[in-house]
Amino acid sequence: MLQCPADITLRGLLKPQGDRTQFFLSVILNFCLHKDSKINELRPIGEELTxxxxxxxxxxxxxxxxxxxxxxxxxxxxxxxxxxxxVDGKVKELRQKIADLNNH
Known part of the structure; x- marks a missing residue:
């Protein structure tokens, strides 16, 4: 995940050498900064989804x-x-009655 060209082993962490330890810490720090920047880029998308x-x-x-x-x-x-x-039936009856009265 860290894409470190040198192998990070438990032995290297238990018995640190100055140059390798600095290299390993640099790799870990760069990874953390990269992860934080990616999370900050994705945060607005997450808020929008919410x-x-x-x-x-x-x-x-x-x-x-x-x-x-x-x-x-x-x-x-x-x-x-x-x-x-x-009511519809009554309206029809009244219309028929009006028509009959008009004919009469």
């Missing part, structure tokens, strides 16, 4: 609320259907 996920949840909540309202309206329409049919 915001998009919150928006998605909000929209899903709104969709479920609207679906519940649609279901309520459908239930109300079905419960009022007999009354509508009755």
């Amino acid at each position: 915001l998009l996920d919150e928006q998605r949840r909000g929209l899903e909540d709104k969709i479920s609320q609207l679906n519940a309202e649609i279901a309520e309206y459908n239930d109300a329409r079905e419960s009022e259907l007999p009354l509508v049919q009755e």
Whole structure:
């Protein structure tokens, strides 16, 4: 992962040599700095994804609320259907009566 040209071994860490230890620490430090820079580059993307996920949840909540309202309206329409049919029948009767009276 460190892409170090020299092998880092446990022996090298237990019995350090000045030049090799400096080289190993430099490799580890460069890796940490590289990792931090990559994480900082990815942080805005992660924050954007978090915001998009919150928006998605909000929209899903709104969709479920609207679906519940649609279901309520459908239930109300079905419960009022007999009354509508009755009034429609009365309107047809009155129109027929008006047509008969106009003919008379």
